[in-house]
Amino acid sequence: MLDDSVLEDQQRLFELDSRGLLRTAALAGAQVRSAATAAEEAGLDDLAGYKPRALVLLSTAGAGPAACELLAAELGPSCQVPVVVTGAMPSWIGPLDVVFAHAADGGDTVLAESLELATRRGAAVVLAAPDEGPVAAAAAGRAKLISPRVPVPEPLGLAHVFTAGSRVLAALGLLTVDTDALADALDEQAERSHPGREISENPAKTLALRLADRVPLLWGVDEVATAVARHGAFVLGCYAGMPCDVTSYRQAVNREALYGAATAVGGEADLFADPEEGPGLRVVLLSTREDERGRLAERAAVAGLPGADVLAPTESQEGGGVRSSLSLAVGFDMAAVYIGLASDSLNGHGRPMPVAR
Numbered sequence: 001m002l003d004d005s006v007l008e009d010q011q012r013l014f015e016l017d018s019r020g021l022l023r024t025a026a027l028a029g030a031q032v033r034s035a036a037t038a039a040e041e042a043g044l045d046d047l048a049g050y051k052p053r054a055l056v057l058l059s060t061a062g063a064g065p066a067a068c069e070l071l072a073a074e075l076g077p078s079c080q081v082p083v084v085v086t087g088a089m090p091s092w093i094g095p096l097d098v099v100f101a102h103a104a105d106g107g108d109t110v111l112a113e114s115l116e117l118a119t120r121r122g123a124a125v126v127l128a129a130p131d132e133g134p135v136a137a138a139a140a141g142r143a144k145l146i147s148p149r150v151p152v153p154e155p156l157g158l159a160h161v162f163t164a165g166s167r168v169l170a171a172l173g174l175l176t177v178d179t180d181a182l183a184d185a186l187d188e189q190a191e192r193s194h195p196g197r198e199i200s201e202n203p204a205k206t207l208a209l210r211l212a213d214r215v216p217l218l219w220g221v222d223e224v225a226t227a228v229a230r231h232g233a234f235v236l237g238c239y240a241g242m243p244c245d246v247t248s249y250r251q252a253v254n255r256e257a258l259y260g261a262a263t264a265v266g267g268e269a270d271l272f273a274d275p276e277e278g279p280g281l282r283v284v285l286l287s288t289r290e291d292e293r294g295r296l297a298e299r300a301a302v303a304g305l306p307g308a309d310v311l312a313p314t315e316s317q318e319g320g321g322v323r324s325s326l327s328l329a330v331g332f333d334m335a336a337v338y339i340g341l342a343s344d345s346l347n348g349h350g351r352p353m354p355v356a357r
Helices: 010-016 021-025 028-042 064-075 109-120 134-139 158-171 179-192 203-211 223-239 249-253 256-263 292-304 322-341
Strands: 055-059 083-086 098-102 124-128 144-146 214-220 245-248 280-286 309-311
Touching: 010 322, 021 322, 028 144, 028 158, 028 179, 028 322, 055 064, 055 109, 055 158, 064 083, 064 098, 064 158, 064 223, 064 322, 098 109, 098 158, 109 124, 109 134, 124 134, 124 158, 158 179, 158 322, 179 203, 179 322, 203 214, 203 280, 203 322, 214 223, 214 249, 223 245, 223 280, 223 322, 245 249, 249 256, 249 292, 256 280, 280 292
Parallel strands: 055 083, 055 098, 098 124, 124 144, 214 245, 214 280, 280 309
Antiparallel strands: none
């Protein structure tokens, strides 16, 4: 159970945060800047003007799979290059393809073998991974390496992976990302979520309270929002010990029994539910509100689930594209840490998380 009094006590939060997660969760902006610098030094300009047969976004674990899904969703169906999001190197990989790969663990020998295959067959490979271990060794001299320079635990590394991947897409002329503006937006997000800010002014604490002691249903109104939801579920599992359901709203509607239960959330049945019967549901509709079509889809979803929370860009974030979607994703990082610190998940009762990258 979450002790909400802890969220109001900055000193108590710092005392409980023996691993410094509140500080590292606030470093997304720094990750963006360092990844952009590392990408420039890696020489991605070599990819300028190249039109690959296919773009492979490869990651097996950690923050990478959601980051790759988010990159693909940002490109959208109109992308002029076929995009494959996968956890294993395709057997057809060849010299006409470009691979962006992420390694959560520099010792992942299976991923190292995949990279060795891709480089041996002549594919252009860009790797976001630690600069030591079998993965880096497999790509040494044959791939462009973008190593993390801001030390954070792997679950909090979304900003690094996404930025590294976005620089590959930018070099190929597929996606334009203003990394300076993105870093500034994430710094602003961290400032608004600072432990010293009261709950009423703190979006991360507010989200933590809404999700705590519930089973979240994170349903994306659009593809980008669904990718954001996947990261949210991942980091909530890492630090808050919370199981989450993640899917698109379109798919959620087709799951008749669960959707029916979701329509009651926020209504009388939810209000008078017996807490001893177990945690209730919390429906969170995620939306990126990028255009009028997106707004219409959001309104339709809200009409079907009037008791749902809506997680969407603020007015200052709207129209920011990548900035707004990554801000939503990173917002889950701090919320998950807050829940973990104010409950048993990070207070010495749960399994320790892996060592920082």
